[in-house]
Amino acid sequence: MSMLRGLIVLALAWVGMQPAFAVTPREEIATKAAPAPDYALPANWAAGPGAPSPGPVDVFYVHPTTFRSDKGEWNQTPGDPAADKWTDESVIVRQGGAFAGCCRVWAPRYRAASFNALQSEAHRDEAFAFAYADVERAFDWFLANVSKGRPFIVAGHSQGGKHISDLLEKRIDGTALQQRMVAAYIIGINLAQGEFGPRRFKSVPVCAKPAQTGCAVQWNAIMAGSDLEPTLAAYKRYYAARFGTEDGWEPVCVNPVTFDLERPASISAQALGAAPGAPGLGPMKPLRAGAVAVKCDRGLAVVYPAPGLDLAPLPGGSMHFHDIGLFFADVRANAALRAKAWVAAHRRK
Template sequence: MTYKKLIYPIGIFILLLSACGNHTDRDDKDTTSYIPQAPCYDDSSMWYIRENNGVKQAADVFYIVSTWEKDWTTTDGSICHYADVYNPEHRADMDKEISRIADYMGDAGDFYSPYYRHITIEVWATQNEDTINNRFRTAFDDVRRAFDNFLQRRSDTDRPFILAGFSQGGKAVVELLKTMPADVARKLVAAYVLGYKVTPADTLATENIRPARGATDTGVTICYNSVSDVRYIKPVVAAPCAMCINPVNWHTDATPAILQDTITVTVSPEHHVLVLNGYNGSEYHPILGFLNVGDFHSCEPWLYQESLHENILARVNAYYAKKRT
């Protein structure tokens, strides 16, 4: 979960009221909490979209943003544990991350990222998986509906696609893979789960989750979390985890890789995390005392972005090459 760390230019979006998202609700676990109006993904204001018509072998990107909002209070005193997609400030917060991701993932093809009612940082700070999963159901309902809309609204519905998400967005990627029909999964170039875990139970729940073994295999899941030492693994995002791949050298064993000339990145095959030496992550402040404390959670999409950019394009090329054979 990043939380209001990034500062980046954003576009101006017009808020449109949607006929298919005009209801509110109460949290079924807490009668004092409030759930905002659901987004309607036929409404273009519920999307960040960047078109890229200059790619011959294109793959569209569906990206799911991480956590940006804190708990907030409505005018009648109800507590809300979710982002409000009809609040321009909340959409602008999400844009800070999404626009930067689009800068390097969008080279693969058209880039789509939905605004959704993501759960707040305080929900994650409970570090209680039951609480997180119960409240995440609302967030994932949005993501699932947005993904269905994405599959229909693309200019070429037969074109392959890439799934990617950071932190809470990575959790959503895992859940999408578990519910994805086989005919849709065949068009998947790769799924990037950045800064979140893929549990052993997740891998048993679907054949759509297969760990990446190298730099160009397709239809696979890329997963990693970064720490300074394995004692700083945070279970709420990183354990138990069934897979990890080094995004610098694309090895799954303990072969080290050098990043930016000074950072050594090594997979711990036992713990399925990346261990970094020569990096202190000082640009990322602790989040409510439980993240960015010995772990490097907030760095995941940014520290490796050059490697991720190159890898996405390589996997897209590999997908098309395989299709031709």
């Protein structure tokens, strides 16, 4: 008996000396994450259920990062009161609302990568992948239960724009769904010119004209007078690391007032309406027309806001928080124009 007892002690001591198995970021994220949203439940949509449809086109919109992860979470918890309130009252109103003039907007609540994940190189990509899986499931539900063969717009900003770009690449480009896609508004991330072609989007082109359909729109706003070099250098490094070449790294910029590649600059008088004030809770202030000049310069949308708009830039002059708000009425009008053009073209067919 004493020998058995000794063997047990030795065995336990040996186990205690072994290093614990390392938990990968993917495993850690999956372990900590909230349950997957059931998109048959209206509560798992920030917009869509119960809203009237103003036309024959629907919008699938994905919101940007709205979860601050005060407790170190890697992904957003759908149903978190603070995150949902910010998503609904600020982001959906000031971004998704730009598409509501032509279409019913459907915006899923999803386990978005958190601010905490964005700051962790080890967890960032895995948190994005985890979030994208929710977006794709929400899109499948949207197709089966909302769209049902109708034309649609896909749109997103920042993290939401990344997920929409992945959705465009993996689920829409080159498929039958592309024929139903009015346009993809992929805003506030870096899409390079070289991604349109053999490297990524093989069938979907950049929108060259304001009424063109089946194409993609992209811009990143930066304050006039800012040094463009740091942003452009970062874009070039990311593109080269991903594709193994610098060929085609230049950012895509579609002027969000003219929506015409042959008209890369516009004056304030042409702008239909910007949303004043910093993004926040509560009703959006009345739009202000004729308040923003913009020109595409080396792939960035350089903006000249009028005094009194009260739109503060981020460090380096980035107007990331205002990518859509600066051009709210312009986006609204353009989405309606493209929707009308799609319907007219297919009615003729």
